[in-house]
Amino acid sequence: MNQQTVEIVIVGGGISGLSTAYYLEKEATQHNLAVHITVLEREATLGGKIATQRQDGFVFEGGPESFVTRKLEAWELCHELGLQDRLVGTTRSGKNYVLHNGRPAIVPDGPGSFLSTPLLSLGGKLRLLKEPFVKPRTDSSDESLGSFLRRRLGDEMVDNIVKPAIGSVYLGDVDAMSVQVSFGRFAEMEQQHGSVVKGMFALMKEKRAERKASGEARPPKKPAFATLQGGLMELVNTLAEQIEGEILRETAVTNLSHNPTNAQPYKVELSDGRSLNADMVVLTTPTFVMADLLEGVVETAVTEQLRAIPYNPVTTVNVAFNRSEIEDPFDGFGVVVPESETSQLLAIEGMSAKFPHRAPGDQFVLRAFVGGQRQPELADLPEAELISLVRQELAQIFGISARPTQIHIQRWQPANPQPPVGHLAMIAEVERKLADQLPQLYLTGAGLRGQGVPDCIRQSRNLVEQILADLQPASQTLAA
Ligand SMILES: Cc1cc2nc3c(=O)[nH]c(=O)nc-3n(C[C@H](O)[C@H](O)[C@H](O)COP(=O)(O)OP(=O)(O)OC[C@H]3O[C@@H](n4cnc5c(N)ncnc54)[C@H](O)[C@@H]3O)c2cc1C
Structure with missing residues (x-):
């Protein structure tokens, strides 16, 4: 049994950082390994791209709004955290649309x-x-x-x-x-x-x-997508509550150095002027931040490869209306916009049609996506122009001329990674070099092997398995 406490610093308090901390503590306890974890988050709020805003009975999501349950990891984590009664699933009747000649056309989902x-x-x-x-x-x-x-x-x-x-x-x-x-x-x-x-x-x-x-019976059917009654921040907050280590908000990592001759080889410098020494570091930030932190610590090829992964900006605009003021409220899950259409939006999601609990009483919420790879500059529009653009588009597509009762804007500059062809091989090469040059420094998160919330949790789980294997003395075998 390893009695020495392993100091682990996790950089980033998004779903990747928090789920890594959670599973690492859990598995370490099961394997009698003493670990002390510190999660460092630059912002005042945890969650990273998960950004729920609850106001006046609305649940506005600025980032992810639900997760797919076919990939089991987020669904399982919610159950493990005792959130099963807070889960809300989509009904099967929701339809998806593509804008076609200015009008939403149903995406075919059956022979008819x-x-x-x-x-x-x-x-x-x-x-x-x-x-x-x-x-x-x-x-x-x-x-x-x-x-x-x-x-x-x-x-x-x-x-x-x-x-x-x-x-x-x-x-x-x-x-x-x-x-x-x-x-x-x-x-x-x-x-x-x-x-x-x-x-x-x-x-x-x-x-x-x-x-x-x-001999097992067919498991009960899961909804295709699920969220939580209080929004996905409920998952973030519950994870944070269950992590025993420290979580430091408004604390950015400004510099990282490695000296293999020190007992604790990593020095992590913080925005408040302090520094932490660590045996192990896990970076879960977007990959361009990983590149900045690793600059001069690892060979340049690694930082160049991480920095080269493209990201696009997006702004999401939740708009609420009085249902009674809309002639024919859109009841689909979403409309996506092909390049051939004149609309300047990327997509519109039926936020309250997909999950009615998101809007109180007679309210009805749509969410527009603006920017992306197609028109990145639109994600930066000043607020008044952005709102005007979204309202014009909603008028054109759905005939909505009513005044919004609420507007919630969230800008992601940059938002999601765009892994190019050959990405996984490149990541494997980066990891090989890191294992050689910076032992016990690991990367995980949306920029590596999948960006959906379940993908991030899966990667955290896999990383924890790898960390445990690295921490266990050779004589100890891992439990399955
Ligand atoms: C608009 C939008 C909609 C989406 N919709 C969905 C959806 O419906 N379903 C789904 O499954 N996925 C969706 N996604 C994808 C998913 O939300 C993200 O890929 C995932 O949440 C990323 O988690 P992460 O922890 O890897 O990274 P992040 O959430 O980016 O977390 C990284 C954290 O690191 C912190 N950080 C950065 N630099 C430093 C530093 N120097 N020191 C300390 N901390 C630092 C950041 O502040 C951040 O909190 C969506 C994403 C966006 C942007």
């Missing part, structure tokens, strides 16, 4: 809507049906998401439906983003089963067989 959708021509529809018969690529190296989907589903599907959806969700360009980071599961299906459709059927069959073999 597929046949009638104006978003695809007959040729585009027939091309989609060919997916199971399209020859798989033999090379398993990374490619762009656009190139993968164009091969499998055809250009029309990509240009008319996928590209605008990716542009609003990831704020990036499908033809530049790595398929391995964003949709690695589908690329694997092609490699293993020759087609995505065949891969999905194989997966369903496999799951059925597993359940049959184990």
Whole structure:
């Protein structure tokens, strides 16, 4: 048993930093390892991109508004933290739309809507049906998401439906983003089963067989997306409450140095003039901040690679209205805007249609996305111009001329990473170099292997496993 307390500094109090701290403490206790964790957060509020604002009965989300439950990590963490009764799921009736000739058109989600959708021509529809018969690529190296989907589903599907959806969700360009980071599961299906459709059927069959073999009943169906009644900040606050170590807000890391001859080799300098010595450091900030902190501490190639990962800005604008003043309140989950449309928005989300608890009484909330890779300069518009742009667009698309009852603006400059083709191989190389040059300094977070909230939690869990393996004396074996 290792009796010496390991001093661990985690830089960043977003979901990645907090979930790393939480799982690290939990696993260390289970493995009889003494650790002391300090989480350092530059801002006064924890959560990073998770930014819930509750006011006058509204739950406004400035960043992520829900998480997908197909990836289990966020769902499981909420249960583990005792938040299961606070979870709210989407109903199955919610529809997604693409703006088409200035009007929202439903994204086909079944045979009926597929046949009638104006978003695809007959040729585009027939091309989609060919997916199971399209020859798989033999090379398993990374490619762009656009190139993968164009091969499998055809250009029309990509240009008319996928590209605008990716542009609003990831704020990036499908033809530049790595398929391995964003949709690695589908690329694997092609490699293993020759087609995505065949891969999905194989997966369903496999799951059925597993359940049959184990005698387990079919688990209750989860909603596709979930959030918390008080917004995603509830997850952040609950995590923070359960972390036993220290969490220092309004404390930025300004410099990092490494001296392997010291008993505690890392020195972490803070914005308040103090410094901390640590055995281990975990960086969970955006990758360009990691690059700044590692400048001069590791070889330049590493900092250059981290700094080269592009990020795009976005501003979200939540707008509330009196429902009674709107002729036909939009009841879909969201509308994404293709480049071919004249609208200057990236997307509009039906915030209260998706989760009614977000708006009190007769209120109705939409959220506009402005900026992204397409028009980054719009994310910077002064407040009055931004509001005017959003109101004009809502009038044009939904015919809403009513005066908003509330407006909530959140600017992310920059927002989400845009991992380019070859990103995962580059990250693996960076990590190899760090392991050589800076032992016990680790990276995790949205800029590495997936940016959704569940992706961030998954990476934290994987990192904790790795840290535990590194901390355990060779003679001790890890519990499963
Ligand atoms: C508008 C928007 C909508 C989104 N919607 C969804 C969604 O619906 N569902 C979903 O799953 N995901 C969504 N995402 C993605 C997801 O929210 C983020 O990828 C994720 O929250 C990032 O978490 P993180 O902890 O890795 O990074 P961050 O949240 O960026 O946290 C990093 C932290 O590091 C701190 N920091 C930076 N520099 C320093 C320093 N020098 N010293 C100390 N601290 C520092 C920052 O202040 C920040 O708190 C959305 C993102 C955005 C921007």
